[in-house]
Amino acid sequence: AQSVTQLDSQVPVFEEAPVELRCNYSSSVSVYLFWYVQYPNQGLQLLLKYLSGSTLVESINGFEAEFNKSQTSFHLRKPSVHISDTAEYFCAVSDEIQGAQKLVFGQGTRLTINP
Amino acid sequence: IAGITQAPTSQILAAGRRMTLRCTQDMRHNAMYWYRQDLGLGLRLIHYSNTAGTTGKGEVPDGYSVSRANTDDFPLTLASAVPSQTSVYFCASSDRGGDGYTFGSGTRLTVV
Numbered sequence: 001a002q003s004v005t006q007l008d009s010q011v012p013v014f015e016e017a018p019v020e021l022r023c024n025y026s027s028s029v030s031v032y033l034f035w036y037v038q039y040p041n042q043g044l045q046l047l048l049k050y051l052s053g054s055t056l057v058e059s060i061n062g063f064e065a066e067f068n069k070s071q072t073s074f075h076l077r078k079p080s081v082h083i084s085d086t087a088e089y090f091c092a093v094s095d096e097i098q099g100a101q102k103l104v105f106g107q108g109t110r111l112t113i114n115p
Numbered sequence: 116i117a118g119i120t121q122a123p124t125s126q127i128l129a130a131g132r133r134m135t136l137r138c139t140q141d142m143r144h145n146a147m148y149w150y151r152q153d154l155g156l157g158l159r160l161i162h163y164s165n166t167a168g169t170t171g172k173g174e175v176p177d178g179y180s181v182s183r184a185n186t187d188d189f190p191l192t193l194a195s196a197v198p199s200q201t202s203v204y205f206c207a208s209s210d211r212g213g214d215g216y217t218f219g220s221g222t223r224l225t226v227v
Contacts, residue, residue: 006157009155032215034215036215036218042220042221043205043218043219043220043221044158044205044207044216044218045218046215046216046217049214049215090157090158092215094215102160102163103148103160103207103209103215103216104160105150105157105158105159106157107155107156107157108157
């Protein structure tokens, strides 16, 4: 079975600093990869996804993630964070089984932006 | 607005009581899921349904049951609640093609 490891449970950074949230998954076979964001007291929202093609994927709010098959990683980065990026971030890997996706989530990384 | 509706938003429940968490989607997605979210553990799959009329067990199914009588509804039932079921419960749905999940806003359940 797939598993996902997010290496940092909490990441504090200063506003306008760069950030990287690390994610490794267990299998090197073809997978779909996702990052979800959860703002305080809300549900999860899809931030970006890798399905195939270019290994660098971007979101509309400046985050990007790079699929690295050899290292089984899908780290999330942003060159300059804002206070509004404070949230919990979940990496997830998907298998398609019997016609449906099964997402396996990491433990989450809480990103705290300090002014 | 298309999406997933969960009810109730929050609930305090006495141990031993029965409780059904409701989940309805209007996107005609084939698959639906129930996760629980606990601090430090991320999201863990409780039960899932690939299509109406079928259900399957996830990672932590004990103490929970589900049904999928139609495409839109996927209720989660706790037959006899215990304090360890205190958690935030999220319902999600997906279609084929790798688009990921759409999540509801969650139900915060406290069992006392």
